[in-house]
Amino acid sequence: MDARTPPALNAGNIAEDAAPHAARRAPLRRHESFGEILYRRRKELGLTQSVLAARIGVQPNYIVYLEKGERRPSDRTVRRMAEALQLDAGDLFLAANPQVREFLRLDQPPETRNAELPVGLQALIEDTETCVRMGVTEDEIALASQLRLSGRVTNARQYLALILAMRYIFS
Structure with missing residues (x-):
């Protein structure tokens, strides 16, 4: 060995x-930001910001901030978001935390x-x-x-x- x-x-x-x-x-696309992933997947599933917000327990305006990249979600929010959007939680976590992706040298x-x-x-x-x-x-x-x-x-x-x-x- x-x-x-x-x-x-x-x-x-x-x-x-x-x-x-x-x-x-659902698979994630490489080099999409967390907000882009959130927006794309929400639209693919036909969800409004209000419906998604209700599913994960946040206010609808928080979804707007996340989609625009103006806020960074907590780990708990990422897990709930992954479940609601049927995405892999680990991949979504890496999208929400690009510095971790760089730290792990995944690219x-x-x-x-x-x-x-x-x-x-x-x-x-x-x-x-x-x-x-x-x-x-x-x-x-x-x-x-x-x-x-x-x-x-x-x-x-x-x-x-x-x-x-x-x-x-x-x-």
Whole structure:
């Protein structure tokens, strides 16, 4: 096994768990802003701003602000919006938070991302007891290895905290 390939961990696979939900979700178009996605999908579903607002528990004028890009939605609003518009919550979260997309380097080809695992992440992988106990998956390790952390996260404990925070955000 090379330094880029995390060992198999005794935990579930995020992609397999998400597959049934992804099949019923409408795809997002690359490089659309959150407001553009919201407007396009609302129109595709034939919803008024008032109806959508009622479905997610906000005022209609808030939908106007979101569509114009004048407000940034909370994570909770993004989740509700994704459900109401039948969109993938993770994709919609990334559209609402373009700085996260840049941070994760999702627009770059995989070969230009980190060539080898950082020392702290490698240490976490080698601590299989903690990984199994915390249910750390290969997908989470792969995602953490792609982050631009620039020395902000340096040890196994910090990487574990980062993975747990990502779970919370994307759940």
